[in-house]
Amino acid sequence: MDESLRSLAMLIITGLHLEDVTPEDIDPQAPLFGEGLGLDSIDALELALLVSRKYQVRIGDADTGKKAFASLAALHQFIREQQPSTKA
Amino acid sequence: MPFLAHWAVATPSGDIHATLDALADGSARPGRLVGPLLPLLQRLGGEVCIGKAPDVVLLATAKGDLPLWAEAVLPGGDRHSGSPACLARQLARHFACPAWALGAACASGPVALAEAARLIRAGDARRVLVLGGDRLADFVDEGFAGLKAVDPDRCRPFDAARAGIQLGETAAAVLLDAATGRVQLQGWGQSLDASHLTAPTRDGGGLSAACSQALALGLVALPGLIVAHGTGTRANDDAESLAYARIMGGVPVVGWKGGLGHSLGACGLTEVVLAAECLATGAAAPGTVGYHNLGVPGAIRVLGAGLHVAPGPWLSTNAGFGGMNGVVLLGDRPPRALAAQPAALVTRAEATAKGWEAGGATGSWCIPAAVGILPRPTARQVTGAVDPSWGRMDAPCRLLVALGHLLKPWPSATHIVLLTDSGCLLTDAAFERGRREGVPDFQSFAYTLASTPIGEASIRLGIRGGGQVVLGASDREGRRMAERCIGEGAPAVLLARIETGVEPEVAWIERYERAPAPCP
Numbered sequence: 001m002d003e004s005l006r007s008l009a010m011l012i013i014t015g016l017h018l019e020d021v022t023p024e025d026i027d028p029q030a031p032l033f034g035e036g037l038g039l040d041s042i043d044a045l046e047l048a049l050l051v052s053r054k055y056q057v058r059i060g061d062a063d064t065g066k067k068a069f070a071s072l073a074a075l076h077q078f079i080r081e082q083q084p085s086t087k088a
Numbered sequence: 089m090p091f092l093a094h095w096a097v098a099t100p101s102g103d104i105h106a107t108l109d110a111l112a113d114g115s116a117r118p119g120r121l122v123g124p125l126l127p128l129l130q131r132l133g134g135e136v137c138i139g140k141a142p143d144v145v146l147l148a149t150a151k152g153d154l155p156l157w158a159e160a161v162l163p164g165g166d167r168h169s170g171s172p173a174c175l176a177r178q179l180a181r182h183f184a185c186p187a188w189a190l191g192a193a194c195a196s197g198p199v200a201l202a203e204a205a206r207l208i209r210a211g212d213a214r215r216v217l218v219l220g221g222d223r224l225a226d227f228v229d230e231g232f233a234g235l236k237a238v239d240p241d242r243c244r245p246f247d248a249a250r251a252g253i254q255l256g257e258t259a260a261a262v263l264l265d266a267a268t269g270r271v272q273l274q275g276w277g278q279s280l281d282a283s284h285l286t287a288p289t290r291d292g293g294g295l296s297a298a299c300s301q302a303l304a305l306g307l308v309a310l311p312g313l314i315v316a317h318g319t320g321t322r323a324n325d326d327a328e329s330l331a332y333a334r335i336m337g338g339v340p341v342v343g344w345k346g347g348l349g350h351s352l353g354a355c356g357l358t359e360v361v362l363a364a365e366c367l368a369t370g371a372a373a374p375g376t377v378g379y380h381n382l383g384v385p386g387a388i389r390v391l392g393a394g395l396h397v398a399p400g401p402w403l404s405t406n407a408g409f410g411g412m413n414g415v416v417l418l419g420d421r422p423p424r425a426l427a428a429q430p431a432a433l434v435t436r437a438e439a440t441a442k443g444w445e446a447g448g449a450t451g452s453w454c455i456p457a458a459v460g461i462l463p464r465p466t467a468r469q470v471t472g473a474v475d476p477s478w479g480r481m482d483a484p485c486r487l488l489v490a491l492g493h494l495l496k497p498w499p500s501a502t503h504i505v506l507l508t509d510s511g512c513l514l515t516d517a518a519f520e521r522g523r524r525e526g527v528p529d530f531q532s533f534a535y536t537l538a539s540t541p542i543g544e545a546s547i548r549l550g551i552r553g554g555g556q557v558v559l560g561a562s563d564r565e566g567r568r569m570a571e572r573c574i575g576e577g578a579p580a581v582l583l584a585r586i587e588t589g590v591e592p593e594v595a596w597i598e599r600y601e602r603a604p605a606p607c608p
Contacts, residue, residue: 016531019479020468038477042286046531053527070423 001028005076012072015050016043028073042068049074057082089421090205091269093215094136095361097260098128098350104365110349111362114393118243118256118349120224122509125153126175129219130182132261133265136152136217137183142263143213145179145187146204147172148220150353150408150537152189161517162524172538173509176560183217189559191539192278193408194218194317197260197356198227198416199556202276204264205423214266221259221358227536228352229255230523234530236284237321239540241349245318245343245376246325246390248383253319256349262364264475270368274401274419275533278503278554280546285534287323288407292331292386294552298413299403300335306401307416307424310339313373313398315363317406318343320378324407329386340389340398346378356406356414363418369549372397398470408544409534412555431574431581432603437494439463439487439595446494453490462593465490480531481544482515483588484508487539491597492549492582498599503553504542504579506586508567511559512537513589519532541586553578570600 001009001023009023009065011046018034018037027039033039039047047069057079059065101110102118110116121128134147149172151157157168168174172189180187192199197220204216232238232253238411239252264273279301283295295317303309314336316328325343332341344359351358365374371544372395379392401419408414425554437446439462453465464483467475470490481489488506515535522529534540542555554573558566562587568583584597 017479018476019466020474021479023478036473040284040477042235042480042531042534046529049234049530 008076009072011050011054012047016046023066026072029071031071032069032075051079055079055083089266090208090273091265091267092271092273092418093158093263093269093363094138095260095262095264095364096132096135097258097292097358097361098132099258099358100256101300104361107272107367108362108374111344111377111464112395114377116347116377118254121257121259124156124200125223126219129179129221130257132259133183133217133219135255136261136263141214142183142185142215142217144185145217145219146200147176147179147187147189148200148218148353148357148507149175149189149333150191150193150196150222151228152222154223154227155233156506157516158225158227158520160174161513161520171511173511173559179219179397187564188561191353191557191559192412192414192555193410193537193539194350194352194355194471195406195408195412195414196353197360198276198406198414199278199406199554200357201273201360201416202278202414203556203569204597205273208266208300208404209265210572210575212568212572214560216264218262218264218357220354222257222354224255226605227365227520227523231530231533231536234533242378243320243346244317245320245346246329246382246384247379248323249582250320250383252321253345253350257350258351258358260354262357272420273416274421274424275302275417275423276301276413278299279303280542280555281413282550282552283411285411285543285547286538288327288411290327292327292507294411295328295405295407295413296331297552298415299331299405300404302415302417304529305423306419307421308401310336311401311403311417314339314341315400315402315404316341316343318345320345326385328387329384332388333386337387338389340391340396342373342377342391342396344374344430346376356404356517360404360416360418363404363536367400367402367418408545409537410517410540412539413544420448420472426577428604429575431571431600434599434601436594436596436598437491439491460592462588462595464486482512482535484512485541485544487586487588487595488545488584488597489548491584491595492545495582495597498582499579500550501578502551502580502582503573503583504545504551504555505540505566505569505573505583506557507561507563507584508538508557508586509559510587510590512536512540513576519536572601574602
């Protein structure tokens, strides 16, 4: 797993207090919400906050959130696009 | 039979008459009351008791005197200040009788009234004083803002343009009397959604189940009016509209939070008191301040601002975090009589230093961090499967869910009674510290309610009967409470005590069911 992807996965695991999950357990292409990790709407609000705190990117509305939170890879890509000058 | 004998409220508009007037002319606005909660509750309680002591006091509250408690949980704070359990002890001294804080988050009012009715029907009390009050603080303002649940403009129940709640402070008092009163508590219902911690079931199924119970107990097909929870959030009002459209299509609906604001654990009792005053005096009901255009999926008839004549009985409904629902029916007839059902303890489990003990068997979970601290079991240890969503659960939630697993199976209509004095002390402290340091953990905000373990147990174990957290009650009083629930028809009750963040920690659970009928 790419180091920046791994650090994003760690942020999700520690920030959302996921139990018994390692970064390797998260399939970068699998949906973050619903099945799999079992994340729900409370997690979505917290995740938006965690991402904005750490990467200084804003997830302003529900549509952006839906796209950005589609999967770990999608979130990684979203952060890269929002901060072109630095590596996510 | 439970009668509502006397009642009183305090809102930013003033007393009961000033509040009804301000709701009717549309001038009522959410705001704050002045000063600490205890003297206000003592005054309102004194007004409705009229010189004669109650047998029991029940306090409907979500967080108690939160400004005091938010200081109390900080390092060096006085842990005997402001919490629901502290208030219960102070009220017990003041009124010289047993007093418990009874919580079901924002459904605390009707749930406390249901417990008061059970006390009277079982013959355990003749006069029950039910108080309701919650104070606001940055703790709760920021928590709801973090959940994106607050409308910065105003609260507009059921309206197409609604965008969330507005918080407000209210307090209320009702004296329930076994023999006499101007309004009857004609029915009551409690249910658990078993779906999501902060959002209602989309179709309002949990709430409509509680409504059906109250109507069945009150022996009526339809009420004349629904005094709705109507918080003004998209999800709540959508779900409520579907709940009412399904079982009470055509019954007019009013919601008063546009004028009163959402006063958390106090809102239900406040709405009941205002409704009781209208019913007792034959007055018309104030309409829905803030409502203009219907914006919900269920076909309901919402009454706008102004005054509306509606025949009794009236149904007053509330729903809270944890998927906890509470409903009462106010009318002029007694509830259906029930044959007494004796209860029996069926099975028990207790958390130990390393794991659990149940019926002579033992098992291990994990070794806790320190002596006197109980384990914090993980999903893998309890269910054998990984469940990442267990990670957000705090100590009381984990212990209740884990112990509950050991006592399976039970009917889905099982009722949960959670006894605790410490509540969610550790989570409150962590949330308040994080908030003050500028890094609030919004995920944990839903866990800053003593009733949240009931919601988690309901969701993770599939329990849909009623639920209530009780602070300041003894084990013996809790067991009697379980017996009364069985006596009123609950097929089973899970009674638990969970104390965490204090020494020593305690966690046990018992399952009660109807005792087998004696041989003829």
